[in-house]
Amino acid sequence: MSNIAYPYQPSAPTTAPTAAPTTAQFAPRRPILTATNLTMDYAAKHPNTNASTNPNANVFTPPAAAAMPMARPLALNSVNFRLNTKETVAVMGPSGSGKSTLLHVLAGIDKPTSGRVLYQPPNAASAQDLTALPDAERTMLRRSAFGFVFQSGQLLPELPAVENIALPMMLGGVSYAQATDCALLWLERLGLKALAAQRPGEMSGGQMQRIAIARALAARPNVVFADEPTGALDQATGREVMAILMAAAHENDAAVIVVTHDPNVASFCSRTVTMQDGALQ
Numbered sequence: 037m038s039n040i041a042y043p044y045q046p047s048a049p050t051t052a053p054t055a056a057p058t059t060a061q062f063a064p065r066r067p068i069l070t071a072t073n074l075t076m077d078y079a080a081k082h083p084n085t086n087a088s089t090n091p092n093a094n095v096f097t098p099p100a101a102a103a104m105p106m107a108r109p110l111a112l113n114s115v116n117f118r119l120n121t122k123e124t125v126a127v128m129g130p131s132g133s134g135k136s137t138l139l140h141v142l143a144g145i146d147k148p149t150s151g152r153v154l155y156q157p158p159n160a161a162s163a164q165d166l167t168a169l170p171d172a173e174r175t176m177l178r179r180s181a182f183g184f185v186f187q188s189g190q191l192l193p194e195l196p197a198v199e200n201i202a203l204p205m206m207l208g209g210v211s212y213a214q215a216t217d218c219a220l221l222w223l224e225r226l227g228l229k230a231l232a233a234q235r236p237g238e239m240s241g242g243q244m245q246r247i248a249i250a251r252a253l254a255a256r257p258n259v260v261f262a263d264e265p266t267g268a269l270d271q272a273t274g275r276e277v278m279a280i281l282m283a284a285a286h287e288n289d290a291a292v293i294v295v296t297h298d299p300n301v302a303s304f305c306s307r308t309v310t311m312q313d314g315a316l317q
Contacts, residue, residue, distance in 0.1 A: 065120040067156065068258060068291055069142055070163070074151035076112035076137050076314070111137040112148060113314035119259070121158055124282060124292040126302035129311035135295040136263055138311065142293065143182055143261045144174040157181060157258050158289075179208045183252030183290070185281065187264040191236040191244055191251075197223060198232040201251045208255065222250035226280060242273040246280060253284050260285050262294045266301055278304045 111134050119125055119142075127135045140146040142153055144166040155177070156163035166174060178184075191200045201219035206212060223229045226246050236244050245265060252260055265281065266274030282304050285292045294305055302308045310317045 065122060067118045067154075068121045068158070069117070069119040070154045070156075071115060071117040071138075071142060072152050072154075074112045074115040074117070074138070074141055074148045074153070075110060076134075076141065076146070077110050077149045080149055110314045112141065112151075115151070115314070115316055117142070117309070117316065119291050119293060121258075122286075122289055122291055123307065124285070124294070124305040126294045126296055126305040126308040127311060128296060128299075128302055128308055130297070133311040134314040135311050137314075139261055139263055139293060139295050143184070143259075144169070144178060155181070176208075179204055180255065181258050183255065183257035183260040185245070185248050185252045185260065185262040185265045187267040191247060193236050196233045196235055197228065197239070197247050200236070200247055201254050204251060205255050218254055219250070222254050223247075226250055226284075241269050242277060245269065245277045249277070249281050249284060253288055253290065256288050257290055260290050260292045262292065264296055265294065266296070266298065271300065274298070275300065 113134075115134075115138060117138070127138060129135050137146070141148050144153070144155075147167055151167070153166040154163040155166055164177075166177070169177070191197075192203070195203065198216050198219045201222055202210075202212070202215035205215040205218065210218075220229065220232060223232050226249070228243065228246055228250070231239060231243060231247070236247075239247070245268075248265075252262075260281070262281065266277055269277060278301055282292065292305070294301060296302055
């Protein structure tokens, strides 16, 4: 490995400070993500087309029934949410409560029917409204400022571990040599260097999730979004994966949002919120 200092190199462990803490160290953390009055109505975004006007429709809705006003559930119902810098938050709730929808809207993957999501990274003078950004700008933001860990890992099966980790960095403009060197550092940091040349089909579920964590954090994101990151793992492996995720995020000063139904996973976070019927309780 070359000796070039890469901008994406993982942070080295530091020793505890010997000086007395300053007032700035106790300053309240400010929000990095602020969501206001988020509403997601999938029916409004994708209206049902009547079979009488669309020959390809699978279900026929009688005209009289279609004209009747019906209350429909909202995936998000006037949700207000705040995530502070370096904070870790678990979002819990039953299936269909809106947890994943909230995560996707906060990450700029989906646009809400109404409401705003403001993103203000550390040291930035002003916030960006994710709901107003064009798709291309939101895509670039997700590559550079956000990291993602999903239940299945979503690794590319044809790529070895080192290239799975390096790919988001290369998509952001980093050279192959720099990106793979950084990926190797993360593999070594997580005790997975022996897996560098292995493809996902040759790994266990826990190993794949560790690779996914390395991929999410390699570009040093400000926020990590994790959607049921231990859902496919046994309890012991799940706790180990969560410990690795939280330790790595802490060392990189990243805030974390975890969607989960598991109280054991939520216990790794500093705060837990609960969703029910598209609303925060």
